[in-house]
Amino acid sequence: MSGLVRPTDALPLESIHLSILPKTTHNIIWSPDNELAIGCDDCVIIYVPDFTLGAPVINGQEGLRQYNEAALRFPVAPLKSHELNSHLFENAGQDFTSFSFFTGSGNGLLTGHGSTLNHTVALQWSPGGLGRMSRSVLAVLTSAGIITVYCQGAPDAVASSSAHNAGSIRPWVAAWHVGAGMLVPAAEGHESPEKKEYIIAFAWAKDTGSKVTLLAYLNTDHEIVLLRVHATHDIKARSGHPGIWSVLEVARFVADGPHSMPSDPTDPHYTYASSSFALSWSPWLRRGSSLTCILSYVSHNYIGFRQITIDDTGEGLHLCDVRVNRADASGVCLYLSTDAFVVWEDKIWTVPGSNICRGVIASPTRVQAFELPFDHTSPVLRHTTDECGTTYPSQEDLPHIENPITGLFPTLAFIGLIIHQPSSSQNTSTPSYTLVRLSATHDNSAWHQTNLILPPESEGSFNSPGWATDISQIIEHQLPRALAHRQGNITTNGRDEADFDSEEDEDEDDFDSDLDSEFGDEDNARVSFFGIRGVDTEDQIHLHRVRVWGLTASPAGGTSAVFISQHSNLDFERDTFAGLKCRVLFGTHVGSQVTGESEVTNGAIPKSLSTEAKAWEWMYGGGPHVPGFSMPAQTSGDNRTALRDQFEIIARTQKCIFCELPLLPRDDGSSSCCDNGHVFENCANTGVPVVAPNISRTCGVCGMKCLNSEELLNIAPQLKDIIEQDISPELCGGCGGKFVG
Numbered sequence: 001m002s003g004l005v006r007p008t009d010a011l012p013l014e015s016i017h018l019s020i021l022p023k024t025t026h027n028i029i030w031s032p033d034n035e036l037a038i039g040c041d042d043c044v045i046i047y048v049p050d051f052t053l054g055a056p057v058i059n060g061q062e063g064l065r066q067y068n069e070a071a072l073r074f075p076v077a078p079l080k081s082h083e084l085n086s087h088l089f090e091n092a093g094q095d096f097t098s099f100s101f102f103t104g105s106g107n108g109l110l111t112g113h114g115s116t117l118n119h120t121v122a123l124q125w126s127p128g129g130l131g132r133m134s135r136s137v138l139a140v141l142t143s144a145g146i147i148t149v150y151c152q153g154a155p156d157a158v159a160s161s162s163a164h165n166a167g168s169i170r171p172w173v174a175a176w177h178v179g180a181g182m183l184v185p186a187a188e189g190h191e192s193p194e195k196k197e198y199i200i201a202f203a204w205a206k207d208t209g210s211k212v213t214l215l216a217y218l219n220t221d222h223e224i225v226l227l228r229v230h231a232t233h234d235i236k237a238r239s240g241h242p243g244i245w246s247v248l249e250v251a252r253f254v255a256d257g258p259h260s261m262p263s264d265p266t267d268p269h270y271t272y273a274s275s276s277f278a279l280s281w282s283p284w285l286r287r288g289s290s291l292t293c294i295l296s297y298v299s300h301n302y303i304g305f306r307q308i309t310i311d312d313t314g315e316g317l318h319l320c321d322v323r324v325n326r327a328d329a330s331g332v333c334l335y336l337s338t339d340a341f342v343v344w345e346d347k348i349w350t351v352p353g354s355n356i357c358r359g360v361i362a363s364p365t366r367v368q369a370f371e372l373p374f375d376h377t378s379p380v381l382r383h384t385t386d387e388c389g390t391t392y393p394s395q396e397d398l399p400h401i402e403n404p405i406t407g408l409f410p411t412l413a414f415i416g417l418i419i420h421q422p423s424s425s426q427n428t429s430t431p432s433y434t435l436v437r438l439s440a441t442h443d444n445s446a447w448h449q450t451n452l453i454l455p456p457e458s459e460g461s462f463n464s465p466g467w468a469t470d471i472s473q474i475i476e477h478q479l480p481r482a483l484a485h486r487q488g489n490i491t492t493n494g495r496d497e498a499d500f501d502s503e504e505d506e507d508e509d510d511f512d513s514d515l516d517s518e519f520g521d522e523d524n525a526r527v528s529f530f531g532i533r534g535v536d537t538e539d540q541i542h543l544h545r546v547r548v549w550g551l552t553a554s555p556a557g558g559t560s561a562v563f564i565s566q567h568s569n570l571d572f573e574r575d576t577f578a579g580l581k582c583r584v585l586f587g588t589h590v591g592s593q594v595t596g597e598s599e600v601t602n603g604a605i606p607k608s609l610s611t612e613a614k615a616w617e618w619m620y621g622g623g624p625h626v627p628g629f630s631m632p633a634q635t636s637g638d639n640r641t642a643l644r645d646q647f648e649i650i651a652r653t654q655k656c657i658f659c660e661l662p663l664l665p666r667d668d669g670s671s672s673c674c675d676n677g678h679v680f681e682n683c684a685n686t687g688v689p690v691v692a693p694n695i696s697r698t699c700g701v702c703g704m705k706c707l708n709s710e711e712l713l714n715i716a717p718q719l720k721d722i723i724e725q726d727i728s729p730e731l732c733g734g735c736g737g738k739f740v741g
Helices: 082-092 466-476 481-492 497-501 504-519 522-527 611-621 639-646 648-652 709-715 717-726
Strands: 016-020 028-030 036-039 043-047 072-075 120-125 138-142 147-152 172-178 199-204 212-219 223-232 244-254 279-281 285-287 290-299 302-311 321-324 330-333 341-351 354-362 367-373 405-410 433-437 448-450 478-480 540-542 544-553 559-568 580-588 671-673 679-681 696-698 705-707
Touching: 016 043, 028 120, 028 559, 036 120, 043 120, 043 138, 082 172, 082 244, 120 199, 138 199, 172 244, 199 279, 212 279, 223 321, 244 321, 279 341, 290 341, 330 367, 433 544, 466 544, 466 559, 466 580, 478 481, 481 540, 559 611, 580 611, 639 648, 639 717, 705 709, 709 717
Parallel strands: 028 544, 405 544
Antiparallel strands: 016 580, 028 036, 036 043, 043 072, 120 138, 138 147, 147 172, 199 212, 212 223, 223 244, 279 290, 285 290, 290 302, 302 321, 302 330, 341 354, 354 367, 405 433, 433 448, 478 540, 544 559, 559 580, 671 679, 696 705
16 A cells, blocks of 8 residues: 555545434534534434445445444433433442432422423533443433433344444443432442432543543532443343443532622623533543543633542552542633533643643633643632623623634644644644634624644645535525525425535526526526516625534544534524434545554653544545555564464364365455355454354454454363453454444
């Protein structure tokens, strides 16, 4: 294979068309393995990437497709049974405690009395390692104040060994939930109040480098609760089993900030101070045997930063101690509107005498960068918003007060600086970021903003990602007023429903065809249109506006996606549960260089990309080749060759199950064949032919098969130590991808 695939040679990303009803912003997010989740009104849609390397599109025939044709769609609105958490108490060795029925939660006027509304509010993927085959799980917060964690259930034997990618979109199961009377056990020595708390925001901690993580949530009593989460999965579990979960409440503290919380809606100074995205975690910093990070939270016109430390007790992180500082390490007073949020840069900077983490606050009318040292505290004393000048929005906030930011991600970590790492004296004063706002119209140029500086080799290139260009074309499309009026009538009568799924220039062609068919001649149409002699082409109006509901970046950062809905400027619209015409648009970033691993700074936990993330970037984001997927993996002297040498004699003794003739390896090395032409795939780990069903697992990336550990022990019991130590039961031996089961 040749060198790196550049963005100009990368495969194009096709948009996804949906008929759904968005109810919240920030409703699109990528998992560490590039599974794309989209939050709808009462359900969640998950797209599983398809890594099949087929032929390119020729003469309109289908070629490569970035996602499986069928998407997983499951409802989140129905209230779950309180009995779902019983296994958590059983695993913790505690008596099961719960409220027997749902009567509402929190102190809200509606939710406190059991509102039936239960749409999706927020969703977020966990770090890898909690789900089956070291995948991520999806946590979904609904308007009932409940967080439910969904994961893949255990497959049956046939699904786990079937064809490539089969079983990837099996129905997901609810593993456990918390909030609204759904209780979880408390860690030893920690007391947890038994109450029906209403959860308004949550966030997973960043990857700790193990299969243990923390989940933080915020309730209406301004308490932040930390849950320590760990899961194990039995390969022999019954079909649909969610796994063995250890979920313990390890800390709870009040996070109300220095300002008095507004409580009287009739007060002239009252402002709503809640955010569904109020919590965010910094990267972890390793200090000896402990890990430290900073948790940011949104309060009334205040962003607080609280240090969290995990102390390894020597018995594994699943039995670690979690410590929370008694006061905020620092804080920022800022006028905050509804759904303000914080985004951390996925990097820890080392300066003389300190480690610094940076990020961006979205108020969400404007952005403000910050940096915070791990080794210095500057707590904010209690005061009023009049003293710090945050009671009212500033002049800088006013232009965008009705058009909030709905998506933001820092881009410094993956645009140009992974290869050209600046020194401490040369680092930029603020993180580079890209943001989108909720409303994109022709007279609103600020709907998409970025402070990204292109690397020198990309000067002169077009800086905007593909989705930004697509949205600009939609909102800038215009027609003369008389023609636009007829275009609106056609759309209203249902004769132009497919126009949203086509390019804007096709809209004009279709409209011209309608005129030709009615008048017979285009020139006559321009002379006489509905009795009007001539058409004033200078009096033009814009046809569409766009709502941008969310923005997300792929794990390696080479691609990004936005979730939009398109609306007409000419006619009234009705938002019904039949759904709006929505699209997911994709884009790549000019000059991005994806190396597969982030640079390791002193004490920081390096970000390790999964094979799925690397394969996605190679296919669509201009990343490097992936051994075992886009280029051969076997090289002389590597661990894979040594492992195959151990099983070489066993592989030669295998016989065809149909004719009992010896099996010999073919030239490609991935299969074996007997003299009668019976072909069998070889195990990607050992090279031993797979001669029977239900004894192997299929990789979701390269599609190769790997024999189960139990089968390898049957055919080579003398190699038990090698099988248990060197062969992973979850990862492919060819490319390192995860098995579909």
